[in-house]
C-alpha cells in the first residue's frame with residue numbers, strides 16, 4: 605500500500621500535501637477523468653491555472669470524486685491577461701465559477717511579466733482575496749529574486765510559495781535558497797523535466813535499479829526528500845499510482861551526489877526565462 609503523502613506547512617499555517625497532480629496541456633474532458641482517477645488512488649492536491657483552460661474539467665473531476673471539500677487542496681493561477689488590481693480581483697471569481705468552488709486553497713500569480721509591470725498591484729489584489737476568504741493562501745510563480753525583493757519592499761505579505769521550474773537538470777539552488785531566506789515554500793514545476801530523456805539517463809536508471817523503483821520515482825523522491833512540493837502530470841492510473849508512491853524509500857547521500865551530476869542548468873523550454881517570458 606502507498607505510504608500517506610506528508611504535508612508541508614505554509615507561512616500562514618495552511619498545510620499543503622507535498623505531492624499532487626499537475627494538469628498543464630490537458631483539455632477539460634481528459635483532465636476530468638485524470639482528476640477523478642488521481643483522487644481515487646490517493647492524491648489530495650490538484651494544481652491548475654486559468655491559462656490551462658481546463659478549470660471546468662478539473663472542477664468536474666473534483667465533484668465526480670465526491671470527497672469532502674476540506675480533504676482536497678486545489679491551487680489555480682492568475683493568467684497574464686488578468687494582471688492588474690481590478691482584473692485580478694475579478695479573475696479569481698471567474699476561476700471559482702469554472703471550478704464550481706467557493707474558494708481555492710492557493711491562488712498564484714502565474715508569471716511576473718516584468719515588462720507589463722503589474723505584478724505588485726496584482727499581488728495587492730491577491731492579498732485582499734485571501735482576506736475575503738476566496739483563497740486560503742496566496743503565492744507567486746516564476747518569480748526571480750528581484751521580483752521577490754520588490755514585493756518585499758512594496759507589500760505587507762510574503763508569498764506562501766514560489767512555483768518554479770525545478771528538476772535534476774535545473775536544481776535552482778540559489779533561487780530555492782532565496783525562497784528559504786524569505787520563508788517561501790518552493791514548489792517544483794515540470795518535476796520530471798516533462799518526462800523526456802531525464803528518465804532514461806544512466807544515472808537515474810542505475811539508481812532506480814539499485815532501489816527496485818522506477819526512474820520517475822527516483823526523480824520525484826529527489827524532490828520530496830529535499831522538502832520541495834511538487835505535482836507531476838500523468839495520464840494513466842498506473843503512472844498516477846507510481847508517481848504518488850515515493851514515500852516508502854529514501855535516496856542515500858551517494859545517490860544524491862550522483863543526481864547532482866545531472867545539473868546542466870537546462871530549462872525544458874529555453875525561452876521560458878522569467879525575466880523575459882510573456883504569456884497571457
Ligand SMILES: NC(=O)c1ccc[n+]([C@@H]2O[C@H](COP(=O)([O-])OP(=O)(O)OC[C@H]3O[C@@H](n4cnc5c(N)ncnc54)[C@H](OP(=O)(O)O)[C@@H]3O)[C@@H](O)[C@H]2O)c1
Pocket residue numbers: 625626627628629651652714745746767768792793794795796797798799800803818820821835836837838839840843846847
Ligand atoms: N507555473 C508554471 O509556470 C508551470 C509551468 C509548467 C508546468 N506547471 C505545473 O507543473 C505540472 C507538472 O509539469 P509538466 O506537466 O510540465 O511536466 P512533468 O510533470 O515533469 O512531466 C509530465 C510528462 O511526464 C510523463 N510522465 C508522468 N509520469 C511518468 C512516469 N511515471 N514515467 C514516465 N513518464 C511519466 C507524462 O506522460 P503521460 O501524461 O503520457 O503519462 C508527461 O508527458 C504541470 O502539469 C502544471 O500543473 C507549472
